[in-house]
Amino acid sequence: MKNRKKEIILLGIIIIIQTIIFVVVGNLKTYIHMDEAYSLGLASYDKVEIQDNEDFYNNWHNGKYYEDYLAVNDDEIGEYKQVYENQKNDVHPPLYYLLLRFAMGFSINHYSKWPGIILNMIIWAIITIFTYLILEKMIKSKKRTAILTLVSGITMASLTNVIYIRMYAFSTLNILITTYLHMRLQDDTKKVNVKLLICIGISALVGSLTHYYYLFYLAMIYIVFAIKYIKQKNYKNLIYYTVAMAIAGALSLIIFPYSIQHMFFGYRGQGVISNLLNVPQFLSSLGQYIFKLNYFAFNNIMFLILIVIIAIIIYKLCKKQKINNEKNEYIKILLLPTLFYFILVSVASPWIELRYIMPICNLAFILVIYYFYQILNNIYNEKKIDIIILITLIVMMISPVIFRIEPEVMFSDKKEIVQKLSSEWNVPTIYFFCSENNRFLDDIYLFSLVDESYIAKDMEYNNENMQKLLEGKDISNGIIVFINGGQQNDDILSILTEATSIESCTWVKRLNACDVYYCK
Numbered sequence: 001m002k003n004r005k006k007e008i009i010l011l012g013i014i015i016i017i018q019t020i021i022f023v024v025v026g027n028l029k030t031y032i033h034m035d036e037a038y039s040l041g042l043a044s045y046d047k048v049e050i051q052d053n054e055d056f057y058n059n060w061h062n063g064k065y066y067e068d069y070l071a072v073n074d075d076e077i078g079e080y081k082q083v084y085e086n087q088k089n090d091v092h093p094p095l096y097y098l099l100l101r102f103a104m105g106f107s108i109n110h111y112s113k114w115p116g117i118i119l120n121m122i123i124w125a126i127i128t129i130f131t132y133l134i135l136e137k138m139i140k141s142k143k144r145t146a147i148l149t150l151v152s153g154i155t156m157a158s159l160t161n162v163i164y165i166r167m168y169a170f171s172t173l174n175i176l177i178t179t180y181l182h183m184r185l186q187d188d189t190k191k192v193n194v195k196l197l198i199c200i201g202i203s204a205l206v207g208s209l210t211h212y213y214y215l216f217y218l219a220m221i222y223i224v225f226a227i228k229y230i231k232q233k234n235y236k237n238l239i240y241y242t243v244a245m246a247i248a249g250a251l252s253l254i255i256f257p258y259s260i261q262h263m264f265f266g267y268r269g270q271g272v273i274s275n276l277l278n279v280p281q282f283l284s285s286l287g288q289y290i291f292k293l294n295y296f297a298f299n300n301i302m303f304l305i306l307i308v309i310i311a312i313i314i315y316k317l318c319k320k321q322k323i324n325n326e327k328n329e330y331i332k333i334l335l336l337p338t339l340f341y342f343i344l345v346s347v348a349s350p351w352i353e354l355r356y357i358m359p360i361c362n363l364a365f366i367l368v369i370y371y372f373y374q375i376l377n378n379i380y381n382e383k384k385i386d387i388i389i390l391i392t393l394i395v396m397m398i399s400p401v402i403f404r405i406e407p408e409v410m411f412s413d414k415k416e417i418v419q420k421l422s423s424e425w426n427v428p429t430i431y432f433f434c435s436e437n438n439r440f441l442d443d444i445y446l447f448s449l450v451d452e453s454y455i456a457k458d459m460e461y462n463n464e465n466m467q468k469l470l471e472g473k474d475i476s477n478g479i480i481v482f483i484n485g486g487q488q489n490d491d492i493l494s495i496l497t498e499a500t501s502i503e504s505c506t507w508v509k510r511l512n513a514c515d516v517y518y519c520k
Contacts, residue, residue, distance in 0.1 A: 003142075010146050011132055015125045018153045022124065022162045026117040029163050030418050031411035034512070035355075036165040037441040039116065041069045042086040043101040044076060051440060057433070057457035067448040070111035072104045088258045095209040096167035111448060116165030123169045124162050128153055130176040131362055137183050137330055138370055144389070148369060151393050156400060157296040157361040160354060160407040167211050171359040174207035175217050179337070179363065182221055183330050185241075192237055197244040204248035209256060212263055213345055213356065218245075220340035224332055286346040292354050293342075296408065297361040298368070299399040305368060305392065309375045316378060325374050338363045354408050417509050417516065421480065422449040425518060428473045429453040429480040432461075432492055437485040439513035450480070461492055466499035478520030481505065484513050493517065 032040075041050060050056060050069040083101050087094035103115040131152055135145040152158065161169045181200045188196065207214040222245055229238035253259060294302035316323050338360050349356040357364075369389070376385045399405065406412060421429075429450045433440070435458050447453050452473070459465060470479070479502065483489050493505045496519065505519040 014150045015128050021154050022121050025159050026163050029410050031414040032445050034442040037444050039165050043097040044072045045069050046082050048086050048089050057455050060454050063448045066444050067111050091262050093209045093256050096170045120162045120169040123173050127173050130180050133180050152362050152365045156405050161358045164409045168355050168358040171211040175359050178203045182333050192240045201244040201248040205251050208252040216344045217337045217341045220337040282347050288352045289346050296354050299396045300403050301396050312375045427477050431455045431482040433457050434486040442513045461495050463499040481517040482514045
């Protein structure tokens with residue numbers, strides 16, 4: 001009991017340290033990704049796309065018009081129906097958006113990044129507890145467990161997970177809870193533990209209502225246990241276990257039956273099927289995701305660790321010495337589902353993005369460090385191993401400074417344009433918009449900062465239309481121009497200067513979906 005108290009205090013200290021770091025990094029976040037805008041809109045707006053508003057295009061709007069998509073207003077307090085309706089019409093299950101909608105209720109009438117980040121910080125505190133519990137079972141050393149728990153929570157992947165206002169932190173938690181509960185199930189070799197199976201069923205239900213990729217992990221962990229029970233001829237446990245999973249699946253479909261449409265008949269589901277048939281693309285994606293894992297989950301030193309592991313193995317083989325590898329009854333529970341998830345996500349994800357593998361980054365970290373311990377055990381004593389691992393972790397912590405790595409969605413490069421648009425450049429702003437390249441939500445935050453803006457959809461560019469567009473507008477301090485893809489920027493700017501008193505246009509920045517110019 002005394003030792004457990006010390007562990008609780010230690011965990012509390014780890015969570016406090018992590019939280020302080022999360023607050024600092026969250027404060028440095030200066031922009032939002034398109035999908036973060038979707039998160040906020042899907043949780044609070046009355047439709048999936050703000051672009052679906054009849055008055056959206058070809059009208060002048062103030063910043064509040066766009067901010068309305070990113071915030072909960074007074075007249076929306078207590079309304080949650082749109083969460084379910086929006087997800088029905090989108091491609092994700094609704095549970096995370098329900099939590100986000102509740103969190104957004106603490107910041108009424110204006111956009112703030114903090115409700116989403118604080119929600120993820122709370123989730124990550126629970127993730128830290130389950131990371132500790134999993135490491136405790138894997139490594140069986142309180143000191144090593146505490147150090148690795150702390151470090152795993154402040155890698156670039158973890159920091160990204162926390163400040164990215166999406167469901168991936170919650171999905172990470174679902175996967176870790178599912179893993180830990182199955183480790184507990186591994187301990188019950190004979191009897192049927194009904195309470196534990198109920199917890200596993202609840203975990204599966206919550207996970208399936210958070211993100212569909214969770215089902216990749218769940219499917220493999222189910223296969224691992226089904227094979228185990230069949231080998232043991234423990235058919236009673238297999239039946240109970242299968243029933244728990246089946247009930248969770250049935251409840252998930254009852255709560256959100258649109259999952260079937262999303263997974264098998266939506267554009268994402270169809271994309272997965274086509275990707276499965278494209279072997280070269282799959283191998284390319286797999287390689288790129290391995291580099292993503294190295295860069296963010298290990299702060300760019302995973303390959304170094306793997307080289308050391310391989311070198312020791314080769315050394316032992318050359319010396320014709322046996323490679324000792326401690327048998328661990330839990331390793332399959334972590335390794336096979338994590339690999340399966342990683343491989344299938346490489347096929348399924350529509351883009352090569354860190355976010356899709358973030359839910360298994362903690363487990364990947366645990367597995368690589370675990371095997372590192374095991375291999376080092378073949379040539380060094382415990383004291384030397386601790387020194388080597390500590391040096392490795394220190395290098396991991398300082399490598400972001402060396403390699404200039406930052407969380408993927410901190411967007412420090414956009415800090416200047418955000419500041420200038422909200423103050424110095426708060427002038428009429430026009431988005432010359434090509435609807436064939438619709439990624440407006442990438443830039444909606446910027447439009448929420450300016451007093452006057454206009455989205456000119458598929459406009460015919462001539463002097464008359466340009467003059468009509470700016471009629472009655474004070475452009476003495478200039479205008480800001482956004483131009484998205486599929487258009488001739490120079491031609492548009494040339495017509496703009498010919499038709500108005502504007503003399504020149506200066507390129508400001510390339511954003512994800514468009515170029516920005518300051519014209520005066």
